Amino acid sequence: MIPRMIRSFRVRMGIRKPVRLCVMGQILVTGGAGFIGSNFVHFLVENTDHTVTVLDKLTYAGNIESLAGLPSNRVALVQGDIADAAVVEGLVKTHDVVVHYAAESHNDNSLHDPRPFLDTNIIGTYTLIEAARKHDKRFHHISTDEVYGDLELDDLERFTENTPYNPSSPYSSTKAGSDLLVRAWVRSFGLQATISNCSNNYGPYQHVEKFIPRQITNVIDGVRPKLYGKGENVRDWIHANDHSSAVLAIIEKGRIGETYLIGADGEKNNKEVVELILEHMGQSRDAYDHVVDRPGHDLRYAIDSSKLRTELGWSPEYSNFDAGIKNTIEWYRDNEGWWRPQKAQTEAKYTKQGQ
Numbered sequence: 001m002i003p004r005m006i007r008s009f010r011v012r013m014g015i016r017k018p019v020r021l022c023v024m025g026q027i028l029v030t031g032g033a034g035f036i037g038s039n040f041v042h043f044l045v046e047n048t049d050h051t052v053t054v055l056d057k058l059t060y061a062g063n064i065e066s067l068a069g070l071p072s073n074r075v076a077l078v079q080g081d082i083a084d085a086a087v088v089e090g091l092v093k094t095h096d097v098v099v100h101y102a103a104e105s106h107n108d109n110s111l112h113d114p115r116p117f118l119d120t121n122i123i124g125t126y127t128l129i130e131a132a133r134k135h136d137k138r139f140h141h142i143s144t145d146e147v148y149g150d151l152e153l154d155d156l157e158r159f160t161e162n163t164p165y166n167p168s169s170p171y172s173s174t175k176a177g178s179d180l181l182v183r184a185w186v187r188s189f190g191l192q193a194t195i196s197n198c199s200n201n202y203g204p205y206q207h208v209e210k211f212i213p214r215q216i217t218n219v220i221d222g223v224r225p226k227l228y229g230k231g232e233n234v235r236d237w238i239h240a241n242d243h244s245s246a247v248l249a250i251i252e253k254g255r256i257g258e259t260y261l262i263g264a265d266g267e268k269n270n271k272e273v274v275e276l277i278l279e280h281m282g283q284s285r286d287a288y289d290h291v292v293d294r295p296g297h298d299l300r301y302a303i304d305s306s307k308l309r310t311e312l313g314w315s316p317e318y319s320n321f322d323a324g325i326k327n328t329i330e331w332y333r334d335n336e337g338w339w340r341p342q343k344a345q346t347e348a349k350y351t352k353q354g355q
Contacts, residue, residue: 028095030055030082030128031062031102035206036142036198036240038066040101043244045074055091056102057081065338066205082124085131092131097138097251100128103178105144105171108209108353111295114170121174122181129185129193139193140251141182145236145261146172147197150298153234158302159197161259168296179259186257194254196247198262199303202324203240204331208339209346211235212325215274215288216332217339219281226350229293231271234300238264239318239328246305249314263303264316273325280326292354 027044031037032054044050054077056062067077080087082102092098102124104117125141132139148159149166165180167173185191202212215225246262254260268276275285308314318324332339 025050025096026094027052027097027099028055028091029053030098030100030124032056033058033062033064033066033077034101034105035061035066035203035210036201036243037101038063038205039201039203039240040099040244040247041067041070041075043241043248045070047245048248051075053078053091053095055080055082055087060342061105061207063205063207063338083119083127085127088127088131089134092128092137093135095137097140098128098132099140099142099247099251100125101142103142103175108294109171111169114174117170117174121171121178125178125181129182129191132193133185133189133191136192138251139182139191140247140254141179141193141195142247143179143195143197144172144175145197145199145263145301145303146298147176147179148301151300151302153232153300158304159261160304161261161307168298183257183259192256194250194256195259196250196262197259197303198243198246199236199238199264199266199301201240201243202237203328204335205338206240207346208342209349211270212273212277212328213332213339214346214350215277216281216329217343219277219283220333220336221343225274225278225288226291227270227274227288228291228297230290231274232269232299233297234267234269234302235273236263236302237266237268237273237321237324238262238316239324242316242318245317246308246314249312250308253312255311260308260312261303261305262308263305264319265303265305266321267300267302268321276322276325277329280329 027050032041033056052075058079104120147165147167148163165176167176182193186193206213208214208217218225242264250260274288278285
């Protein structure tokens with residue numbers, strides 16, 4: 001179980017304002033080679049003095065190149081499974097904080113094969129919280145707004161920390177189960193834990209199977225974007241850097257046992273997002289194709305993050321979705337070597353599904 005030191009890479013987004021935050025020590029980040037986890041690792045390196053160990057299974061969704069270039073004296077990578085108790089035990093006991101990003105997270109995949117979602121999201125979370133309980137470690141659990149189900153398109157309601165769980169897919173139901181495990185371990189065993197449920201993320205290092213990078217990379221390749229159904233489904237978008245700053249605020253200032261919702265008031269329907277991408281990439285706003293809708297496709301997500309903002313003083317920096325999308329397009333244009341190896345296989349899968 002020897003960590004492999006990874007190369008150094010510093011991502012400059014141009015909009016982010018550097019800050020210096022308090023020192024906490026050694027942080028274990030599960031799933032830190034995935035999309036949101038790797039953005040968090042970059043954020044820690046750029047804005048704090050913490051040292052970080054990434055524990056990642058390096059499945060198709062984990063990419064070692066997402067961590068390329070980070071300084072070897074600050075970041076180490078351990079390839080391993082969060083459901084492997086021996087690996088988890090050895091790492092948790094030597095770190096001060098565990099930040100749990102690792103998850104099977106793609107809805108389409110959960111509809112095709114639910115089992116990996118049970119293994120990672122349920123058993124993996126159980127393995128981690130048992131180790132954190134045993135060694136009395138601070139634990140933060142990353143979750144999703146999808147545990148709450150969906151909202152009607154034409155109402156003003158938004159999810160809050162008190163919204164009942166109503167998951168609609170194998171992915172969201174296993175994330176709901178992992179949330180409830182953490183809550184139970186807090187109450188029954190005194191686990192020093194917090195939970196955050198975040199809205200849909202976008203930004204660098206996101207796999208091309210996901211909605212926004214798929215559309216961007218299709219346009220780069222001269223292929224018309226694909227829109228599920230009528231494109232009316234609404235998501236509450238947040239830049240991954242804003243998610244990272246919110247998570248750090250919760251770790252540093254959040255109350256043990258509490259859940260915080262993370263959102264940036266970024267509600268857009270899928271049609272609006274595709275049209276904005278096309279516009280920024282010099283294409284006609286209607287240059288896309290409709291494809292068969294996803295089974296059980298949730299209508300609308302919307303986050304009320306007032307608790308996080310009021311209690312912890314957090315606010316998003318990427319409050320302008322238009323600017324954030326433009327910045328994200330530039331990243332994918334500049335980093336074709338990162339996403340190109342994933343593209344052909346991803347599109348072949350979607351073609352087989354008629355999407």
